[in-house]
Structure formats: C-alpha cells, structure tokens
Amino acid sequence: MNEIEQKYAISPYVMEIRDKVRRFIDEKVIPVETVIEKGEQDGRQVLKELQAKAKEEGIWALGLPKEIGGGGMKFMDYVYINEVIGRSEAAMFALGTHTAQDGTMLNLFGTEEQKKRWLYPMVNGEINPSVGLTEPNVAGSDPTLIQSTAYLDGDEWVINAHKWFTTGANRAAFTTLFCVTEPDEPNRHKRASMIIVPTNTPGYEIVRVVPTMGHTSGGHCEIRLTNVRVPKENLLGARGEGFVIAQKRLGPGRIYHCMRWLGQSQRAFDLMCHRALNRYAHGSLLSEKQMIQKFIADSATEIQSARLMTLEAARKIDRGEDARIDIAMIKVYGAKVLHDVIDRAIQVHGALGVTADTPLEKMYREARYARIYDGPDEAHTATIARRILRKYQQEESWDPANF
Template identity: 80%
Template sequence: MSKSQFQMSENVRELRSKVRNFIEKEVIPVENVIVEGGEEGTRVLKEVQKLAKKEGIWALGLPKDVGGGGLPFMDYVYVNEIVGRSEAAMVALGTHTAQDGTMLNLYGTEEQKKKWLYPLVDGEINPSVGLTEPNIAGSDPTLIESTAVLDGDEWVINAHKWFTTGANKAAFTTMFCVTEPDEEQRHKRSSMIVVPTDTPGYEIVRVVPTMGHAGGNHCEIRLTNVRVPKENILGNRGEGFLIAQKRLGPGRIYHSMRWLGQAQRAFDLMCERALNRYAHGSLLSDKQMIQKFIADSATEIQAARLMTFEAAIKIDEGSEARVDIAMIKVYGAEVLHNVVDRAIQVHGALGVTADTPLEKMYREARYARIYDGPDEVHTASIAKRILRSYKNGEFWDPANF
C-alpha cells in the first residue's frame, strides 16, 4: 500500500481541525449535560446541533441529497477520529445516524425515506435497532427467536430484545425478525422491518443498568402482536443478514475511528498529568515506568490507526475486508482499554472519579469487546479465513487478503 493512500488532503486536514475546535469549544464543556439528558440536556443538545449545522459540519458522512454533508467515505473516516474525542459529539454533530441512515438510504423505498430517513438526518428523530435477544447468544444471530408473520397487508411481530440502544428516545426500531422459517439457509431466514416505537404492543420493559450505571439508554423491549404495514420491510424478504452486514461493516470502521479519538483524548490527559504531577522526588514524566506507559500507548494508537485506515481503504475500493475489519475490531478495542487503563493509573484516585472522563471511557472500552460481535467470534473468524487460504494452497498476504 503506497504512502499516498494514508495521506489526507489539505481540505480534510482543515475539516478535522474545524471539527476538533468545535468539539473542544462547544461540545466538551457541556458533554455531561447532554449525556445525562432530561429537559436541560435536550435543550443544550439542540443548541449545539444548531451551531453544528451553521458551521457546515452536520451529518458529514451522509449524502447531500438526503440532507447530509456528502463527505466521501474515507474523508469521513478521518473526521470520525476527531468526533470520537467526546461521547456527546456523535449526537451533537449528527453522526450517530450514519449507520441507520446508510441502511435506509440503500434499502429504503422513497416513502420510507420521506417518513424516516430525511427527519433522521435532519436530527428531528432518533433511530434504534433491535438485534440482540436476552435468551440467545448475540454472537450468533441465526438463533434469533423474534418472528414476523405476514397477515394480509400487515406484519405481526412478536419479539423480546435487549440492548436496543436508544429505544427510549427513538421514533422507530428496525427489527431483525425471522420471516422465512422454512428457508434451508439460516442466513436467509430473517428480514429487517421498521417498527415505530408508538405502535400498540411495543413495550420498553426497562433501561438496563450496566456496570454500575443506571442512567444509560440500553433498553430491553418486548413486542407483543405488534402490527405494522407490510411496506415497512427494508429491502426484500430474507435479506436481513445482507442489510445488517452492509450496516455493520462500515460501522465497525466508524467504531474503530471513534475509539482512536477516545484513546487519543485519554492519552492527552495522561501526558498532561505526567507533566504536572509531582511525587517521590520528581514529576511523573521523569519516571521510566510512566515513560513506558506513554511510549506503549503512542505505539499502540498509531498501529491501530494504520490498521483501521487500511481496512477502510479496502472497503472504499469495494472489498468486504472481512479479516481486516475483524482485526481492527479486536485490536482497536484492546488498544482503547489499554490506553485508558494506563491513563487512569497515572491519575491515581482521581482517575476513577467522575471528575475526569476516564472512568466513563473505561466502561465504554469494556463494552467495546462485546458489542458488534465479541472478541472471540472475530478472532475465530480471522483464523478460519487465513487457514482457509492455506488449505487452498495459497498464503496470507496482508496487502491483498
């Protein structure tokens, strides 16, 4: 891969700088208010979103013809690294709708786009996706038990999902349901169906407390004989896995870039702390153990960045890049965890308090090893695909695999 493929254009560098300045000035000072939500959080969020639109940095990764910024995929990848610096920045800049917006744009009818995509991109409504179920292994979605049966002109849906993130604030949930139970190929049994959250029979059972935090938005939902028009299906019957993969592939690139933004912010905090904290006769920055923390963190961040860039370039060129994506999903989550962990250690007791963003970052880093597929599944996928090439008398070529 040539050096030029990892170089950003001057326009992208300027845009990254503009986005970073906006996040540092407008988002980070109010990120806790936004994340906590409520009336005040909603008011502040709307103000920041209005400023982002005025600055021309709103929904950058979505096409202009649906109301987005029209940024090419690779340019958006580079910008997403900056967006990752703040948990609230995704919503503040309208990038939280990129995966759902892309899914609707690729597979939605014009009527579906009018009803959900355009308001979604504009920030008027929020999305959610119902994939994971509490009674089956989320890493194997061929086991899902949710069903949708066509009755005349309506789908009748019965489902029990959890970790349907944002369902308590969403206008709709795109439900992953079995519609073709007799299909021999398990990956062709499911479909994606859009369900408005105000539909009778749609119940938010609870917001699931996670890792000592009860105020998140990971919801457990139950749908009992929920009826929606048959036109609410995305794409064709049995294309649920195809659509989900189109959503998750680029989504894992976005995740990895945001993780890099989080890791970089934790790294910044660690370096600043090391240069200002005095203990045992010298600054922390003078101690070899702390220097090791800093050197290891910088090395891991850069390695993860280059791996992510290469995977993104392959996707941009039309490759599925399955091995590359699995690698960055596993390694990127590990790097985020490592860097945040070291930053907390350098901060001492302060690091585990809410006085810095580190303790929240640490929780998010632990989640990262599970959502969008646990490490173990991705690790097995990497090995299987590489070994398959050797069985076929070939070898693993990192540049082309």
C-alpha cells in the same frame, strides 16, 4: 513523499475540516457534555442548539451521502474526522454522526416512502433511530438463533419479540426489528427479515433501561413486542434478507466505532501526558519515571498502529475491495488499544482517575463494551483465522498487502 505517506495522505481540505471539527468539540461540546449526557430537558435544549450550530458551520453528518443530507465524505477522509468526533460521546449527537449505521442501512434498502418518513428526518436530526437485534435468551453473536417472529395477516405484519440492548429505544421514533419471517426456509441465514416498527405502536413496550456497569445513561433498552401490528410496507428490503441487511449495517458500523475509538484513546492519552507532566511524587514528576514513560510510549505506539489499520480498512472500502478481514482485525485490536490506553491513563491519575471528576471512568466503562457489541472478539478472531487458513488450503499464502 514516500509510498506510505502517499497512501494515507490527508488533503489540505480534510485537514481544514478536521481542525474545524476539533475546535467545535473542544470549545463547544466538551464544556457541556456532562449536561447533555444526563438526558434531561436542559441537556436536550443544549444539544439542539449545538446541532443547529454544526449545520451552520457545515460540519453536520459529514460521513453520510450528500443525497440524503450528509457531507458526502469518503470513508478514508472520514477516519480523520470521526476520530476527532470520538473524543466526546456527546459530539456524535451534536454533529449528527450517531445515525450513520441506520442511515447507511435505510439508504441502501429503504423504499422512497420509507426514506421520506424515516431516513431524511433522521439524518436531519429531527428523529432518532434504534435497532432491535440482540435477545436476552440467545447468543447475540449467532443471528440464526433469533427467536423473534413476524407473520403476515392480510396487509399487516404481526410481531412478537423480546429484545434487549436496543440502544436508544427510549428516545427513538422507530426500531428496525430483526425477526424470523421465513421459519421453513432450509437456509438458516435466509429466515429473518428487517421490519420498521414505530415505537408508539400499540404492543410496543420498553420494559426497562438496562443498568450496565452500574449506570443507565447509555439507554440500552429491554423491549417487548406483543402482537404488534405494522403495515406490510414497513418491511425493509426483501423477505429473508435480514441477515444481509444486518451485515451491511454492522460492517461500516464496526469501522465507525474504530474511528471513534481513536479519538477516545487520544483524549485519554492527552490527559495522561498532562497528568504526568504536572504530578509530583517520590522525588520527581511522574513524567520522569521510566514506568510512566513506558505507559506513554506503549500508548502512542498502539494508537498509531490502530490508526494505520483503520485507514487501511477505510482505503479498501473506498476502492470497493473486500475489507472484511481488515475490519475484523481492527475491531479486535482497536478495542484492546482503547481499553489499555484508558487503563494506563487511570493508573497515572491514581484515585482521581476513578472519579467522575475526569471523563476517564466513563470512558473505561464504555471501553469494556467494545469487545462485545457488533460481534465479540472471539467471533471476529475466528473469522480472521478461517479466512487466512482458506488461502493456505488453496495452496496460496496470506499477503497482507493484497488479501
């Protein structure tokens, strides 16, 4: 085994779990994913049954720590699992991975009381979370512009906020809200805090589920909080620590996305290859045409490149190293690969590719969001450049192996 193979080797145990998860998704989740995605009563019942089966089979919440009810897998091992889960959006909910970002955040910063009330039931699949970061009137990529406010009145926080893309708020038990609590703080990055707000609190209003790309199935909610009051104990972490907490949530969240994008890309790739081998046109199968062969070769190369970049970022996280540059790189590159592979798959399918008869048209819509959420490409690209140039300003050079 050479150095590269040793570096990214997958253990027999992880491979066994990976195969088990793959079978569960292909055999149990994908056949009913459209029912689940509609969000109706039948779909909710199907999802509950799948969640119970996932727990029985020992494949529930594998990427979260054992002490909060997860599987305790290391980041690098979890890449191999989460890329398979990424094959189906419904699989995230069926296997309890949709709470990974909020679970990480609450586990790191929550009080024991907060964990009992919110974290443990959430990881167990009893309640759903949501987070209120983005606002319609300011740039989401610059959290120092946030306009939502909260102030203490006795033993209660009084909150006024207008958020959107508070994904899942329409089915969530609570929203962790990012709002300004220290308006006079000179350091703009220490003005905001995180406060847990139950969604049934008086004054909490779901204005609408925002239509995106012609659909509302994503549950991207616009919410408004008017003089909402919650106990001061609902503060998550310390006052003025909201920016730090958000980054601790978003950092792992970005790589979770990249893991799942590998699965989405691979599923689109599988569909493209099957289509190419079975569709006849202009005297031969599509698979015999050089243009289609290039689609397949380019896609395979890009997926594998993204996989190795994701594994390297995960390896650094497991070793406690600074992985910010690696995460920024894979967030930008992974989103591009996701889009391009799905786009080629649609092209190979022709008219069929833009219908709901295959999952490709939904995957394509979701892929476009990838370049925006959890930080737009432009912000991550600027971060990459700044951090690399800093090395040269210090009369050093950028070494990809040790950066």
